Amino acid sequence: MWRERILDVAEEHFRRIGYQKTSVADIASCLGMSSANIYRFFPSRAAINKSICGRFIEKAARLADAVARQEAPAHEKLESLFKLLHEERRKNFVEEKPVHDLIVAATVESWPVISAHSARLVAIIENIIEEGADAGNFNVIDAAIAARSAMNAFVPFYHPVLVEERVRNAGNAEEGLGEQISFILQALWWE
DSSP: OHHHHHHHHHHHHHHHHOTTTOOHHHHHHHHTSOHHHHHHHOSSHHHHHHHHHHHHHHHHHHHHHHHHHSSSOHHHHHHHHHHHHHHHHHHHHHHOHHHHHHHHHHHHTTOHHHHHHHHHHHHHHHHHHHHHHHTTSOOOSOHHHHHHHHHHHHGGGTSHHHHHHHHHHHSOTTTTHHHHHHHHHHHHOOO
């Protein structure tokens, strides 16, 4: 219970002023406890950062799971999934810059929570590709390799630094998104 309350307060601060400006003392003060008490539940400030980052990226993973469970052809699921993932990243940068900044730090510094998130997304993509192959719509030999390759091809539209760059420089982060998704789907080959 206390652990979740600490994370709730930390998340509120992270969203409002950013993770870099939020101190353990700020979190403790809001909860009416000492900073030392916070460390009973989290071994370090970095552990709090990683837990909050996990909360932020969990939203995209839940949305991806929901897309994968839809009753639709595999190619439509993949198209929806890629558009959704890109939109989540774009919205983070445009509407929730403090959230975006934390995700950038986690990505650039290769936090384990980001690796786990990436692995989960690739697994979701792999399942969709297997569905498409079973239905005769995708022609792939190894769905795991195809999923990793599809995600790698999608990186320019999902990596937070690259999405930020697209928004800042082009003003239109979606430019080329449809073409890239079409390229990925054509590589999987459906009839």
